[in-house]
């Protein structure tokens with residue numbers, strides 16, 4: 133079997149961490165994603181693609197915490213961040229399975245801490261939404277609408293100061309891809325900060341290839357490497373109906389997943405997060421299949437990524 137080798141010749145290590153929580157969203161069903169993906173054999177599917185992948189810690193909010201989601205995520209996020217940081221600092225690529233997308237606060241605070249000695253962290257945020265509200269601008273008060281703002285340093289200090297004080301990302305290293313459903317206030321924050329938003333309409337006009345080229349030029353400028361967070365609702369609901377907040381007009385799985393397979397060769401990938409898979413809303417296992425396909429593709433376990441790697445080696 134062909135294996136993806138790290139610099140030292142061993143298969144690339146993937147540490148899968150879980151967030152069994154949906155308290156940040158309107159529908160708590162994303163809390164079932166960890167067990168759904170585990171039962172579907174996520175780790176084995178990554179190992180079959182030549183990766184050294186295994187499950188690590190799973191973090192959960194407690195039933196009695198549901199009444200105060202902010203307090204719940206303020207407790208959970210630094211615990212997740214510490215575990216993510218340990219995985220990254222130990223040489224593994226953390227794969228975080230949400231949970232609603234408020235898990236991103238802990239995930240990327242942890243990757244930031246692990247990456248900091250090398251330089252700033254880039255982040256590609258693939259999502260139907262902008263997740264860039266603050267408690268002041270939010271119409272709903274739901275935390276899953278706030279994680280990107282918090283990582284950029286805006287919002288509740290319980291989240292902005294997760295694990296370490298202050299912003300974890302610089303606007304010039306962040307790109308949002310696939311957005312199509314958001315409020316003017318969060319768009320105004322990203323515009324004021326100078327974060328590039330490549331909306332679903334722009335992807336449709338210019339093509340996914342051109343959009344991804346722009347996106348990776350931005351996140352790739354960060355000297356510490358970059359991460360990718362995927363909200364499953366970025367996909368069109370025809371491909372990923374199993375989400376809490378579907379939005380029509382999304383990215384097609386048959387295009388995005390193979391396009392991301394080229395990244396399997398990228399040594400600068402510092403982490404991957406897959407959020408908002410909601411098993412109770414899935415139909416015929418479609419969303420589950422694409423969540424696993426996405427992980428295989430980005431991490432370098434898909435057949436396509438082996439071909440891309442071989443092509444790169446031949447060129448080199």
Ligand SMILES: [Mn+2]
Pocket residue numbers: 233259261263276363
């Ligand atoms: Mn999101």
